[in-house]
Amino acid sequence: MRSVVVSGNAPVLAAAIAREVGVGAHVAHVERFPDGESRVAVPNQVVGARVALVQTLAPPVNDHVVELLLLMDACRRAGATDLIAVIPYVGYARQDRRTGGGAVGVRVVADAIASRGPSRIVAVDPHIASFEAVCDVPVDTVTAAGALASAIRAGDGVSVVVSPDLGAVKLAERYALELGLPTAVVRKRRISGHEVEAQELVGDVRGLRPVIVDDMLSTGGTVEAAARLLIERGARPEIVVAATHGLFVGPAVDRLRGLALAHVMVTDTVPAPPTSTGLPLTVVSVATVIADALARHL
Numbered sequence: 001m002r003s004v005v006v007s008g009n010a011p012v013l014a015a016a017i018a019r020e021v022g023v024g025a026h027v028a029h030v031e032r033f034p035d036g037e038s039r040v041a042v043p044n045q046v047v048g049a050r051v052a053l054v055q056t057l058a059p060p061v062n063d064h065v066v067e068l069l070l071l072m073d074a075c076r077r078a079g080a081t082d083l084i085a086v087i088p089y090v091g092y093a094r095q096d097r098r099t100g101g102g103a104v105g106v107r108v109v110a111d112a113i114a115s116r117g118p119s120r121i122v123a124v125d126p127h128i129a130s131f132e133a134v135c136d137v138p139v140d141t142v143t144a145a146g147a148l149a150s151a152i153r154a155g156d157g158v159s160v161v162v163s164p165d166l167g168a169v170k171l172a173e174r175y176a177l178e179l180g181l182p183t184a185v186v187r188k189r190r191i192s193g194h195e196v197e198a199q200e201l202v203g204d205v206r207g208l209r210p211v212i213v214d215d216m217l218s219t220g221g222t223v224e225a226a227a228r229l230l231i232e233r234g235a236r237p238e239i240v241v242a243a244t245h246g247l248f249v250g251p252a253v254d255r256l257r258g259l260a261l262a263h264v265m266v267t268d269t270v271p272a273p274p275t276s277t278g279l280p281l282t283v284v285s286v287a288t289v290i291a292d293a294l295a296r297h298l
């Protein structure tokens with residue numbers, strides 16, 4: 001059976017994935033109307049094909065969620081014989097529990113995705129490790145940690161891996177194993193959507209050069225708080241940051257520039273900020289890890 005990769009909002013990543021898998025890549029048409037509605041049209045090549053649809057849930061998250069649903073619906077109605085939703089960055093994954101009269105956002109989004117009939121989902125480092133448990137379809141979870149660790153090994157001379165909160169400890173352990181380095185952990189308290197406080201450091205960083213690792217970098221508050229605490233505790237100031245999803249929203253770029261970081265590494269799961277920001281930024285591709293997961297099904 002013929003297989004194709006179709007891109008929604010990530011044409012460059014989708015083309016790289018298609019090249020690695022050895023199938024054709026096509027771009028869907030997406031337009032936004034003045035009233036805020038989106039309209040999509042998928043290419044003819046989806047008819048009778050096994051389709052891997054690549055759509056990331058980067059900001060504007062709500063638009064991209066709706067467009068993912070529309071694209072899946074369009075593929076099914078056009079006659080795709082199988083549909084795999086490739087979601088490099090899973091938005092809403094931080095809303096995984098009910099607090100103060102709230103909703104479980106990740107469940108709502110996962111149910112909406114499953115309702116449009118994908119046979120499986122491929123996701124990169126979703127914020128909750130248990131993402132598959134909230135999805136009604138199988139999820140292949142892949143990680144960018146190996147690719148980012150290789151990029152770090154290539155020349156940053158780091159000597160300790162730091163988890164900037166308790167949630168990233170497992171990820172930090174994975175990097176530590178790849179790099180053969182010790183770990184340290186920051187205990188963080190979130191004050192609001194864009195403010196955090198680093199309360200405590202577990203581990204010794206004196207005289208060491210840290211790499212702070214996380215699944216995502218959003219407003220930069222987590223990295224900023226962790227970096228300041230590390231320096232206060234005697235770490236070397238040429239800090240490296242590695243995060244799978246570089247959202248860089250709100251004050252992120254200014255915050256990171258203010259830290260004079262040695263290197264910031266993210267992946268292409270979301271579009272990178274322009275080079276004019278002046279950050280020492282490297283973007284590592286996740287095309288290969290996604291292609292490896294897809295190759296089993298296409």
Ligand code: R5P
Binds near residue numbers: 094164214215219223
């Ligand atoms: C939270 O638990 C995540 O792993 C990240 O640490 C967090 O979402 C990063 O957000 P920000 O950059 O806004 O601090």
